[in-house]
Amino acid sequence: MKTVCLYFQVHQPWRLKKYRFFNMGKDHNYLDDLLNRSIMQKVARQCYLPMNALLLKLIKENKGKFRCSFSITGIAIEQFRAYAPEVLESFRALAETGCVEFLAETYSHSLAALASKEDFTAQVKLHMAAVKKEFGVKPTAFRNTELIYSDEIGEMVAGMGFRTMLAEGAKHVLGWKSPNYVYANAIDQKLRLLLRNYKLSDDIA
Known part of the structure; x- marks a missing residue:
């Protein structure tokens, strides 16, 4: 039996607004709010x-057998809070089912992992705090x-305490191996790796 x-x-x-030379020193709002x-x-x-x-309907119809996960950036949460609070409410409703993992x-969908361990760790902690505050769950x-x-x-x-990580299952990385198995980190065997099946993902998209 396979699980998807x-x-x-x-x-x-x-999104940034057009910022011209003559705005320097006068206008300190760089975002295009509209x-x-x-x-x-x-x-x-x-x-x-x-x-x-739709996801909430599927969860209720299948009585907990249908489950899914969300990865929501901190700045997406900020924009939901500012411009579409009803979306946050819909995510909270999903969280309350116990069938949705966050x-x-x-926090900002950055490449900090490639540049600075300190910044990377700080962003992850900031993101976890935002998820806990908005949805009442701690990501694992x-x-x-x-x-x-x-x-x-x-x-x-x-090192931050996670035991599962999602990663890309690209063919040039895996070679002959399949993305449909659970792998482990070579340095810390306790970290399990779930790889994206890019062909299936593209079909669904």
Whole structure:
């Protein structure tokens, strides 16, 4: 019997407004608030709310046998809070079912893991605090930005107490191996690796 593990990534970047030379020293608001609001409310209406309603329906119909995971960046949570609080409510409703897992990641969907262990650790802690505050759960599994993985990154993730990490199952990385098995970090064998099946993911997308 095989199990399919579904995880959904939720991210919205802050969009910057046009900032000209003559704004320097006068205007310190670099974000395009109108565009950020417009895009977030549109995506909430067309994607997040109907999808979360569908997932909640599937969970109830299948009496707990259907489960999934979410990876929601900290800055996406910030924008939900500012522009679409009803989306946060829909995620809370999913969390209350006990059938939805929330993954930890970097707060701002950054590449900190490639640059600074200290910054990477700080961002992950900040993100975990945001998830705990909004959804009342503590993440126990980790997903790095764009599923970037190395044994060194895995060692840092294991050092933060995680025992499961999602990673990319790209063919040029795996070679002849299949992404449909559970692997382990070469440095810390306690860290289990779940690899993305990119072909299946592309079909679903």
